[in-house]
Amino acid sequence: MMDWTDRHCRSFHRTLSRHTWLYTEMVTTGALIHGDVARHLAFTADEAPVALQLGGSERDDLARSAKLGEQWGYDEINLNCGCPSERVQRGAFGACLMKEPELVADCVKAMRDAVSVPVTVKHRIGVDEVEDYAFVRDFVGTIAEAGCDVFIVHARNAILKGLSPKENREIPPLKYDYAYRLKRDFPQLEIIINGGIKTLDEVEAHLQHVDGVMLGREAYHNPYVLADVDARFYGSTDAAPTREEAEAQLIEYCRAELARGTYLGAIVRHALGLYRGVAGARGWRRVLSDSKKLAARDLAIFDEARQHLREPSEIFE
DSSP: OTTTSSHHHHHHHHHHOSSSOEEOOOEEHHHHHHSOHHHHHOOOGGGOSEEEEEEOOOHHHHHHHHHHHHHTTOSEEEEEEOOOOHHHHHTTOGGGGGGOHHHHHHHHHHHHHHOSSOEEEEEOSEETTOOOHHHHHHHHHHHHHTTOOEEEEEOSEEOOSSOOHHHHTTSSOOOHHHHHHHHHHOTTSEEEEESSOOSHHHHHHHTTTSSEEEOOHHHHHSGGGGGGHHHHHSOOOSOOOOHHHHHHHHHHHHHHHHHTTOOHHHHHGGGTTTTTTSTTHHHHHHHHTOHHHHHTTOTHHHHHHHHGGGOTTSOOO
16 A cells, blocks of 8 residues: 555545454655654554554665664554565565565564564465465464564465566455465454455455454545444444534545645645445546645645536446
């Protein structure tokens, strides 16, 4: 979710669900050690609980970056062993690490020694042509011996050559049964499933087999799917926020960020799917995607966008 789940995105998602665990975009160890730490790690207390996802393969750098994450208040440090992008491959981390379970175990141990918050791993079920369940079983077993007890399983293979990151999210077949088998083989571990999950009914079905479910692109493109999570899975008795209430909170957040000099489009882009499935949603998105209007820094853009939601001629989308 690089360039997607930044602090503006997480702040918006938090208005829809108080209890859902949120994850940062992947931050590389190099960006933290040699770059602007505050730009990458600053977040508000209202976003919590939040996990910091790290990308890297050098144990000392990962340990140092994990410590920074803990110092900045993150509730979990997650090591990405699933991203298949060529840029990540050039850095010798992401999905490449699944080929080196001993190295990952060493990194996890170093990170656990450096912090008191949980250290978790997100990974695929295989790499390239490796289809055998034993591959991911042995990977998880090796990392578990280093003390990791939470695994987020994107239930597809990562194809390192020949497919784009987008194609890697769509073409390799989903094998949810691999994640289910991991839970059966390692009942003491927390297994969280990820990949292609779009509805809360699907979430509920998966929870019959594993401990948790991660939503990625669906939560981003259709954020209102999060509105019923608290009541359905966390026992909340509070009424789910309406889309209009979520928009009102978004506007107040924009007002505060504009005062800090934030570009309006950097915030609004994360909320374009709020009215997905509602008549007029296309017009709402169109107004809120207009670069000239966004550059004007005028929150009346929301009033203009909302006019489209009252046009019965718009199709449902």
